[in-house]
Amino acid sequence: MPQAIIRLPESQTEPLLAAYHIVLRERQRATWFGIALLLLCIGVASVMAEVNLAMLGRNILNFTNYIGRIFYLENNALVFTDFGEWFWGLKKWLLKIGDTLLIAYLGTLLGAIGAFCLCFAASANLATGGKSRFVFRRILEFFRTVPELVFALLFVVAFGLGPLPGVLAIMIHTFGALGKLFAEVVENIDMKPVEGAISSGGTRWQAIRFAVVPQVLSNFASYALLRFEINVRGASVMGFVGAGGIGQDLIEAVRKFYYSDVSAILVLLILTVMLIDLGTEKLRHSLLAREDGT
Amino acid sequence: MSEEMVRTKIKSIFQATDTGKPRMDFFPDRAAVAQRHPGLMKPSHQSRIITTLVLGGMLALAVFAAYRLEFSFARLGAGLGQLKTFLGLMVPPSSGSYFPLFAKALGETIAIAFLGTLLAAFFAFPLGFFAARGALGNWLTRFFTRRFSDTIRGVDTLIWALIWINVVGLGPFAGVLAIMTSDIGSFTKLFSEAIEAVDRKQGEGVLSAGGTKLEVIRFGIIPQVLPVLLSQMLYYFESNTRSATIIGIVGAGGIGLHLSEMIRTYEWDRVSFIILMVLVTVAAIDWLSTRLRLKMAGAQ
Numbered sequence: 001m002p003q004a005i006i007r008l009p010e011s012q013t014e015p016l017l018a019a020y021h022i023v024l025r026e027r028q029r030a031t032w033f034g035i036a037l038l039l040l041c042i043g044v045a046s047v048m049a050e051v052n053l054a055m056l057g058r059n060i061l062n063f064t065n066y067i068g069r070i071f072y073l074e075n076n077a078l079v080f081t082d083f084g085e086w087f088w089g090l091k092k093w094l095l096k097i098g099d100t101l102l103i104a105y106l107g108t109l110l111g112a113i114g115a116f117c118l119c120f121a122a123s124a125n126l127a128t129g130g131k132s133r134f135v136f137r138r139i140l141e142f143f144r145t146v147p148e149l150v151f152a153l154l155f156v157v158a159f160g161l162g163p164l165p166g167v168l169a170i171m172i173h174t175f176g177a178l179g180k181l182f183a184e185v186v187e188n189i190d191m192k193p194v195e196g197a198i199s200s201g202g203t204r205w206q207a208i209r210f211a212v213v214p215q216v217l218s219n220f221a222s223y224a225l226l227r228f229e230i231n232v233r234g235a236s237v238m239g240f241v242g243a244g245g246i247g248q249d250l251i252e253a254v255r256k257f258y259y260s261d262v263s264a265i266l267v268l269l270i271l272t273v274m275l276i277d278l279g280t281e282k283l284r285h286s287l288l289a290r291e292d293g294t
Numbered sequence: 295m296s297e298e299m300v301r302t303k304i305k306s307i308f309q310a311t312d313t314g315k316p317r318m319d320f321f322p323d324r325a326a327v328a329q330r331h332p333g334l335m336k337p338s339h340q341s342r343i344i345t346t347l348v349l350g351g352m353l354a355l356a357v358f359a360a361y362r363l364e365f366s367f368a369r370l371g372a373g374l375g376q377l378k379t380f381l382g383l384m385v386p387p388s389s390g391s392y393f394p395l396f397a398k399a400l401g402e403t404i405a406i407a408f409l410g411t412l413l414a415a416f417f418a419f420p421l422g423f424f425a426a427r428g429a430l431g432n433w434l435t436r437f438f439t440r441r442f443s444d445t446i447r448g449v450d451t452l453i454w455a456l457i458w459i460n461v462v463g464l465g466p467f468a469g470v471l472a473i474m475t476s477d478i479g480s481f482t483k484l485f486s487e488a489i490e491a492v493d494r495k496q497g498e499g500v501l502s503a504g505g506t507k508l509e510v511i512r513f514g515i516i517p518q519v520l521p522v523l524l525s526q527m528l529y530y531f532e533s534n535t536r537s538a539t540i541i542g543i544v545g546a547g548g549i550g551l552h553l554s555e556m557i558r559t560y561e562w563d564r565v566s567f568i569i570l571m572v573l574v575t576v577a578a579i580d581w582l583s584t585r586l587r588l589k590m591a592g593a594q
Contacts, residue, residue, distance in 0.1 A: 167365075
């Protein structure tokens with residue numbers, strides 16, 4: 001079937017093509033410039049981070065050996081052959097993992113309560129003073145930018161070893177992270193119920209209680225659950241600095257080369273994290289489904 | 295209505311009406327309304343019972359946690375007193391004569407985060423295609439790459455750092471490898487999600503013009519996912535800078551080593567100085583990555 005293809009005359013396509021090539025060349029030049037810059041950054045960073053590929057090559061077998069080694073018992077049998085021997089400290093470790101979960105729970109709960117109290121004052125639509133809002137925002141920013149392990153280090157010195165500094169560190173970090181998210185949720189509400197509550201004679205607090213909280217509660221709970229999930233991971237390493245939980249046993253096992261203990265604790269930890277992830281995901285979905293339903 | 299207008303409006307209402315007490319005069323015929331809508335004024339017993347039960351359960355668990363974790367007001371009070379002393383000693387922040395050392399360590403921290411993110415993306419890129427539905431691989435590779443990434447993500451960066459220290463020794467290189475390892479897991483998940491979300495039509499176009507499966511990926515998928523991947527990498531670079539500051543606590547390089555040392559030797563003015571340096575750096579990287587991301591979104 002013959003097909004008529006409409007083409008511009010040569011005299012018109014030529015300048016267009018030339019312009020196209022100029023644009024293309026510019027883009028190519030920009031790409032090459034970006035690649036060169038990236039390579040330069042990689043080079044500088046490699047020198048700074050003391051990257052040593054030769055050593056990595058020499059020792060990479062250590063990594064696979066290590067991963068392999070943690071799956072052998074003292075008597076050189078595979079761990080799977082003797083579960084009793086592999087998980088010899090099951091009761092102790094489960095208790096410690098329970099403690100880890102409790103640290104994460106208490107830290108999340110206290111941090112979320114703090115964030116709940118402050119988020120209305122830090123949101124753009126409900127705050128009464130611009131200045132106090134600015135101050136609250138900076139405080140929240142500070143609390144979430146400083147890593148929780150730094151707080152844990154500080155608190156271990158101040159409060160002594162044990163789970164208490166771990167809980168406080170997680171609480172502070174959660175407070176900062178959730179405060180920001182909560183304030184954003186509050187900023188996205190429908191303001192009509194607030195106006196309704198106030199126009200029918202409600203006070204500021206009644207407006208928040210009856211017009212704002214019902215709108216934001218399920219989102220708050222969902223974010224808090226997500227944070228709990230993150231905090232379980234965070235709490236698992238709190239023991240590295242002496243702030244309680246399973247991390248203490250783990251770092252001890254790694255440092256003292258109790259190979260099969262390392263794998264046993266890691267397996268328990270990964271299973272716990274997966275279970276918590278699944279559980280919170282279910283809860284969050286049902287929360288959001290309820291939100292959609294009403 | 296703009297956000298600004300809503301804010302001023304609500305504020306003016308608050309200021310005009312906020313007496314601290316409910317204004318019943320706004321709503322004089324409450325009794326009549328209650329009579330007309332009896333359902334609205336009655337509390338719902340079922341939801342109240344559920345709320346009470348949930349809150350009570352949470353409170354009970356919290357009390358149990360506090361008991362189990364050996365909370366005591368005496369310890370809390372003593373610790374807060376100490377903390378106050380430390381905070382007092384933190385001002386004014388001062389580096390002593392260690393500024394060059396701290397600056398170098400901070401540079402190391404940024405280098406760790408940068409290289410770790412980049413390497414993780416490099417390795418996760420192909421894995422993402424194997425873990426995504428409708429790209430490379432089949433259900434078997436998909437299953438295994440997904441479980442692989444789940445397992446990796448279940449282990450914290452610090453634990454990876456401990457393991458890598460056994461391989462390459464103490465120092466920042468172990469930190470790079472640790473950040474790389476833990477981010478391979480996250481990136482594989484994020485990349486595969488981005489790949490699953492692409493518009494299939496462009497790939498079909500390549501296929502119908504006689505392209506191979508690899509060409510579909512190169513011309514049909516990659517142009518769509520690349521901006522998403524780059525913006526995720528920038529975001530992770532920023533968050534990894536924060537992780538890289540603590541990775542030194544276990545000996546994997548960066549500012550964390552100095553920070554934990556200064557805390558353990560009670561050099562509080564240096565502690566606050568280091569924290570300030572970290573905050574400034576993170577803010578700078580945040581600013582930079584936001585600008586780059588906006589620029590990329592504009593280029594799209």
